[in-house]
Amino acid sequence: MTKKEKLESLENKTLAAYYADSLLRGSEPHVDYYIKNKKCFKLLLKSEMLTDLSMRKYFKEMSQRLTDAVNWNRYQNEKASFLQTKTFKAGILDYVVNAFWENETLVLKVFLTKALVDALEGGGLFTEDELKIDIGYSRESAPAIEFLNKYGLALSKTLTGTTKDKVLAALQMSINNGEDRNAAVDRLMNTINDKVRATTIAQTEAVNAFSAGRMEVGRQIGADRKKWRTAGDNKVSQTCRFNEAQGVVPIDFKFKDFQGNDIDAPAAHPNCRSGIQLFMPGEKV
Numbered sequence: 632m633t634k635k636e637k638l639e640s641l642e643n644k645t646l647a648a649y650y651a652d653s654l655l656r657g658s659e660p661h662v663d664y665y666i667k668n669k670k671c672f673k674l675l676l677k678s679e680m681l682t683d684l685s686m687r688k689y690f691k692e693m694s695q696r697l698t699d700a701v702n703w704n705r706y707q708n709e710k711a712s713f714l715q716t717k718t719f720k721a722g723i724l725d726y727v728v729n730a731f732w733e734n735e736t737l738v739l740k741v742f743l744t745k746a747l748v749d750a751l752e753g754g755g756l757f758t759e760d761e762l763k764i765d766i767g768y769s770r771e772s773a774p775a776i777e778f779l780n781k782y783g784l785a786l787s788k789t790l791t792g793t794t795k796d797k798v799l800a801a802l803q804m805s806i807n808n809g810e811d812r813n814a815a816v817d818r819l820m821n822t823i824n825d826k827v828r829a830t831t832i833a834q835t836e837a838v839n840a841f842s843a844g845r846m847e848v849g850r851q852i853g854a855d856r857k858k859w860r861t862a863g864d865n866k867v868s869q870t871c872r873f874n875e876a877q878g879v880v881p882i883d884f885k886f887k888d889f890q891g892n893d894i895d896a897p898a899a900h901p902n903c904r905s906g907i908q909l910f911m912p913g914e915k916v
């Protein structure tokens with residue numbers, strides 16, 4: 632074996648182990664439609680694994696930054712006042728300045744765009760293979776860069792918003808329980824260092840990026856119809872079953888996600904592993 636082959640074999644083994652583990656954790660299995668294109672499926676899995684690791688690393692570093700950013704004197708004062716009055720004052724949980732969260736949004740965006748680029752490219756290449764037209768799509772294409780910029784920022788804002796809510800709830804709980812600084816720090820660390828959350832984000836967002844690549848290239852090539860595809864087993868969500876039951880629909884048709892929002896393609900819910908099939912004009916289905 633050459634060095635390159637050895638590395639590739641190691642990478643394949645790592646990805647296979649990661650995938651087996653995700654199924655053991657109860658993930659919806661990928662539709663076999665994804666798996667038939669080995670090269671693209673590998674890019675999707677690679678992206679998922681990288682996003683998972685990136686999110687864990689990000690959460691870990693962020694919990695440290697947050698602990699440093701909290702005004703602990705203020706925390707002690709608020710705690711003392713709460714113990715006496717048993718009421719929270721307005722703005723009592725503003726220990727962390729807004730600039731902190733704005734900065735976190737940008738840091739997270741960098742982590743996400745780096746990790747999701749493989750899935751995006753994999754989706755685009757999958758469409759080229761499926762529709763048998765090579766338009767030279769890659770991670771360097773203008774639409775790919777634009778997607779990563781816009782989507783990365785939007786996603787990062789949403790995730791940071793959720794983290795902020797979790798942090799404020801944790802601080803409030805610490806005050807309620809009269810916890811000292813050490814206990815409050817532990818609670819914050821445990822709240823942010825959420826491995827399950829990291830994995831859920833990775834699985835869902837890798838599929839979202841893959842679908843974005845699929846749809847972008849599909850539109851450029853001129854695909855005019857699509858069909859939602861599930862694995863068809865008993866782990867498939869109600870939402871995805873419903874989307875699949877719509878059959879072959881026009882390319883701009885809106886499916887529904889689990890909250891009833893309009894979407895072009897999977898993911899329809901956290902940990903969704905459905906796929907989208909595209910068709911060219913005149914192509915028999």
Ligand SMILES: [Zn+2]
Nearest residue numbers: 871903904905
């Ligand atoms: Zn699904």
